[in-house]
Amino acid sequence: MATLIFPIQAQNSSTSNTEKEIIQLSMDKWQWMADKDIAKLTPLFHPQAKFVHMSGTWTTARELEIIETGSIWYKKATVHDTAVELVGNTAVVWNRITLESVVRGNDAKVEFTVTEVYHKEGSDWQMLAMTFSSVRETHKIGK
Template sequence: MKKHFFIFTLLLFSVSFTFAQSSTEQEIEKLSMDKWQWMADKDVAKLEKLFDDKAKFVHMSGSWKKDRELEIIESGSIWYKKADVHDTAIEISGNTALVWNRITLTAHVRGNDVENEFTVTEVYQKQGEEWKMLALTFSSVRDTHEIEH
């Protein structure tokens, strides 16, 4: 009986360890979620600090660099009102973090509220003590799309 209990405990520990996020993954996930809120709040001061100077952004209507993205957010020409995050996957490789968020985005664009399903790919790089976003890409997907973990 003790042998079975020991094996069960060991198995339970290994399964919980496998599914636990590392502290770096938790940090990146929080940063990604904060970013969605900063975009909704049009907080360009926080976003300016987060976005690397060479960051690139890919949207349904085009792609551009940091200055244009901040201008779009500040002016409200695209207002990222709310991102409902349904699923997140994170991979860390050295000082680079990749984040995939499956979201329903409610945005105000050209005078209209629109809602779209996206998988958003984010690339972050650790620079000194801070994480900087290098890229953000919106990929239009069906609401049944699943991120492979």
């Protein structure tokens, strides 16, 4: 089983329930990706979402195939910092992570800031975009 590690942060009283909900969803998503849990990821990823990686940009169907087959195994995501901005029914999440993965059979450990865009329809959030940006480990997310 893969491992997800993120720092325990004190609850900030100014953080809204919606922000807490989307942060938890983002954290759950990292675990589901590590576990290759396609059943939980499929309803989360909007059918028209785009995923931007170091080697290319692809669709939801391709991302799910990559996760399911282990072409990329998101083995361990250590989340160092998270920020959320809400605009109506849209949430943008930035996670600064260290990602330990296996990419086409090769171990990799890379620092990223990952930008996730979610949209809420009714009571459900769906991811519209996920972009991995390679950064230095000293990179900080401005809040």
